[in-house]
Amino acid sequence: MIIANLLAILIGLSLGVMGGGGSILTVPILVYVIGMDPKDSIALSLAIVGSTSLIGSFGHYKKGNINLRIASVFGPIAMGGTFIGAKLAKFMSGSTQMIIFAVIMLIASIFMFKGRKDNEDIQEVEKLNYPLVIIQGLFVGIVTGTVGVGGGFLIVPALVLMAGLRMKKAVGTSLLIISLNSFSGFLGYIDQVEVPWPFLLTFILFTGIGIAIGNKLVDYVSGQKLKKGFAVFLIIMGSFILYKNKDKFKSETSYYQINKQSIVKSISFKN
Numbered sequence: 001m002i003i004a005n006l007l008a009i010l011i012g013l014s015l016g017v018m019g020g021g022g023s024i025l026t027v028p029i030l031v032y033v034i035g036m037d038p039k040d041s042i043a044l045s046l047a048i049v050g051s052t053s054l055i056g057s058f059g060h061y062k063k064g065n066i067n068l069r070i071a072s073v074f075g076p077i078a079m080g081g082t083f084i085g086a087k088l089a090k091f092m093s094g095s096t097q098m099i100i101f102a103v104i105m106l107i108a109s110i111f112m113f114k115g116r117k118d119n120e121d122i123q124e125v126e127k128l129n130y131p132l133v134i135i136q137g138l139f140v141g142i143v144t145g146t147v148g149v150g151g152g153f154l155i156v157p158a159l160v161l162m163a164g165l166r167m168k169k170a171v172g173t174s175l176l177i178i179s180l181n182s183f184s185g186f187l188g189y190i191d192q193v194e195v196p197w198p199f200l201l202t203f204i205l206f207t208g209i210g211i212a213i214g215n216k217l218v219d220y221v222s223g224q225k226l227k228k229g230f231a232v233f234l235i236i237m238g239s240f241i242l243y244k245n246k247d248k249f250k251s252e253t254s255y256y257q258i259n260k261q262s263i264v265k266s267i268s269f270k271n
Contacts, residue, residue, distance in 0.1 A: 003082060005203075006206075008207045009209055010208070011026050011029070011048070012213070015053055016183060016214015018171065021129060024237075027042060027098075032244075039192065042101075042148030043148070044195070044196075046185040047195075048188045048207055049178060049182075050178070053206045055211055056212075060171065063168075068093070070163050071173050071176045074133055075265075077176045078137040078180070079184035081142045081182060082141040082182070083185065083187065098244075099242065101241065102242045140155055144181045146189055151181060196224070
């Protein structure tokens with residue numbers, strides 16, 4: 001349990017410094033360290049990351065690092081997508097969700113390796129591209145609800161490119177949006193899992209400690225070096241999850257092919 005609590009602090013640090021990455025750490029920790037069922041882990045990760053992100057957003061708000069106008073537009077759209085994604089997850093097995101999760105981890109590593117320069121002279125856009133906001137918000141939300149990823153690695157670059165936010169402001173705004181996203185997804189899962197409340201509240205406490213530390217470190221830590229190191233971790237962890245689920249993936253693929261052949265034969269017979 002001590003190891004789990006230390007890892008919970010690490011999750012908070014990730015969210016505090018980078019504005020994302022919390023759920024990408026949380027799900028593997030709950031599945032492979034705590035030994036939880038994948039579907040339960042995805043649901044709990046949403047509650048953990050949602051609570052921790054909300055705690056972290058207060059610190060960023062005090063520093064002026066949250067754009068409430070953009071959060072009020074992007075957030076509700078993403079919340080709707082997250083709730084939809086959580087309901088769609090009913091039709092997926094835990095292994096399928098983990099495979100999708102691993103693929104997203106590998107995609108996230110590409111984002112982090114590329115990096116983003118923080119231009120201090122960048123101007124925030126006065127008028128948002130609402131169709132683009134809706135598309136990005138729904139996409140991030142559905143991904144969040146389906147596999148329990150808070151979407152920080154997608155939200156932060158979206159805020160930088162779409163709204164012209166500087167990196168620190170994008171991180172702070174991302175935390176607020178992640179918290180709204182994650183709570184919406186957790187509500188979508190509440191009828192699918194049995195929540196171990198004592199464990200959940202303890203884990204949230206330690207992630208809260210981590211994000212408080214992360215908020216203090218954000219001004220001193222080299223974001224680019226941290227992101228590249230985290231990207232390496234994502235590649236290793238994503239590959240590990242794919243390896244662990246390779247047999248399940250093969251069996252589900254074979255099941256699909258067999259059923260596809262049966263359907264084709266049935267149609268041919270009728271004709």
